[in-house]
Amino acid sequence: xxxxxxxAREQRKKNPLISKAAGYAADTAHFFIEDADHPxxxxxxxxxxxxxxxxxxxxxxxxxxxxxxxxxxxxxxxxGYAVDWPIRYDDVAPWYSHVExxxxxxxxxxxxxxMPDGEFLPGYELNCVEQHIKDVLWKKFKRHYVxxxxxxxxxxxxxxxxxxxxxxxxxxxxxxxxxxGGYFSSVTSTLPWAQKTGNLTVAPIRWCILLSTTKKKVALxxxx
Ligand SMILES: Cc1cc2nc3c(=O)[nH]c(=O)nc-3n(C[C@H](O)[C@H](O)[C@H](O)COP(=O)(O)OP(=O)(O)OC[C@H]3O[C@@H](n4cnc5c(N)ncnc54)[C@H](O)[C@@H]3O)c2cc1C
Numbered sequence: 730x731x732x733x734x735x736x737a738r739e740q741r742k743k744n745p746l747i748s749k750a751a752g753y754a755a756d757t758a759h760f761f762i763e764d765a766d767h768p769x770x771x772x773x774x775x776x777x778x779x780x781x782x783x784x785x786x787x788x789x790x791x792x793x794x795x796x797x798x799x800x801x802x803x804x805x806x807x808x809g810y811a812v813d814w815p816i817r818y819d820d821v822a823p824w825y826s827h828v829e830x831x832x833x834x835x836x837x838x839x840x841x842x843x844m845p846d847g848e849f850l851p852g853y854e855l856n857c858v859e860q861h862i863k864d865v866l867w868k869k870f871k872r873h874y875v876x877x878x879x880x881x882x883x884x885x886x887x888x889x890x891x892x893x894x895x896x897x898x899x900x901x902x903x904x905x906x907x908x909x910g911g912y913f914s915s916v917t918s919t920l921p922w923a924q925k926t927g928n929l930t931v932a933p934i935r936w937c938i939l940l941s942t943t944k945k946k947v948a949l950x951x952x953x
Contacts, residue, residue: 734756735755736755746776760904762781784920796825835850835884881911
């Protein structure tokens with residue numbers, strides 16, 4: 730990587746949309762599409778971030794795992810916009826737990842109603858500067874400052890070793906792959922788990938539907 734992982738100006742110029750994605754860098758660009766291959770019409774600004782590989786965007790995601798609270802589920806009703814959710818936090822809470830246990834989410838329980846706690850593996854403690862910010866924010870503004878909740882295995886449980894995954898090594902190289910399976914991606918976790926059933930078929934074929942708005946014509950192209 731001639732620019733120590735940074736993207737060359739030329740490549741950024743050729744990919745003004747996709748290069749906006751967090752984590753888009755010289756060592757990860759192959760997990761993202763090229764703008765020229767996948768054009769789309771933007772009537773309003775809309776950044777469509779895509780990666781067409783087995784594992785999808787679970788290879789490029791930031792791994793932040795925050796539960797919604799009842800504040801989110803009831804927001805349309807409270808503020809009178811869009812359509813009310815047919816479910817509330819209590820309906821999905823057990824499923825959040827189910828997923829968190831399986832994929833492994835670390836975090837610190839804070840007891841804050843607007844960001845419910847989950848089934849956390851040990852979380853990343855704040856360093857002394859962060860702790861200071863936390864204290865000051867609370868003292869002056871009554872605002873919370875918390876450690877993020879991440880799909881990183883900080884203490885592998887039986888369910889994780891069964892998936893063939895190990896402890897996160899804190900190497901800060903997640904975007905290059907995951908030889909230890911320390912963070913959740915479908916390649917390390919759910920796909921091998923599905924494969925074990927013998928019922929999984931992976932079809933890594935890319936279909937691109939191109940809708941021409943001027944000619945009102947739909948063209949279907951297939952890439953193998
Ligand atoms: C940079 C980045 C950071 C993110 N950070 C976070 C985060 O911190 N927390 C969070 O919760 N979410 C985050 N997300 C969002 C999250 O990654 C996605 O919402 C999630 O991965 C979407 O999963 P999916 O299975 O719906 O779609 P995808 O992961 O896009 O999977 C779709 C798959 O289908 C394949 N496919 C498409 N068409 C066909 C076809 N015709 N035949 C066969 N296969 C096909 C694609 O190749 C792809 O593998 C982030 C996303 C990005 C890009």
